[in-house]
Structure formats: structure tokens, C-alpha cells
């Protein structure tokens with residue numbers, strides 16, 4: 001398990017700190033398949049996972065759901081035939097928190 005994946009999620013409060021640009025770049029270096037996208041002015045962390053069929057895509061979706069529930073921190077999930085788009089951001093913050101990078105690392109762990 002990667003260092004980032006092992007870290008503990010902090011409480012995601014409205015006044016919690018957004019990641020700085022330096023932190024963002026450092027965390028992204030550990031998550032090379034992820035990208036930062038901006039939607040409605042909100043920075044988000046996104047990766048598309050591909051699978052052989054819909055059944056495998058759905059099984060992965062449920063594994064991501066389990067880690068989200070365990071952490072109390074949830075992504076947007078778009079599940080299609082052979083493809084799942086996972087997008088992490090902190091809704092209360094309307095931006096990126098370290099939790100999002102921790103959960104992205106955990107998402108990679110359950111993709112394998």
C-alpha cells in the first residue's frame with residue numbers, strides 16, 4: 001500500500017485547509033494516472049479506469065464505494081460498460097483537501 005493510501009483522513013470541515021499548489025503537485029507525483037480538472041470553479045481529482053466489461057466496472061465501483069463509506073468521504077462515480085470515471089473533491093470545501101488524494105491512492109489500491 002502506498003504511503004499516501006495509509007494516511008488517515010482528517011475531518012472534512014468547511015474551514016479545513018485546501019491543499020496548497022505545492023502540496024497538490026507533491027501528492028500528484030504519487031498519483032501519476034490522476035489529473036486535476038476544474039468544474040464550476042471547483043478543483044477536482046479525476047481518473048478513468050477501464051475494464052473488460054460492465055460487470056467488472058460495477059464490481060470496482062462497489063469496491064470504491066466501500067472505501068468511501070469506511071472513510072466517510074465520497075467520490076463522484078460514473079460507471080459505464082468497461083469504464084469507470086472516479087472524481088474526488090471535498091464538497092464542503094468546494095475544492096481539494098488532502099483527503100481527496102488519500103482516497104485517490106486507496107482507489108488505485110482497489111483497482112488492481
Ligand SMILES: C[C@H](O)[C@H](O)[C@H]1CNC2=NC(N)=NC(=O)C2=N1
Pocket residue numbers: 012072073074075088089090091092093
Ligand atoms: C454528512 C456527511 O458526513 C458529509 O456530507 C460528508 C459525506 N461525504 C463527503 N464526501 C466528500 N467528498 N466531501 C464532503 O464534504 C463530504 N461530506
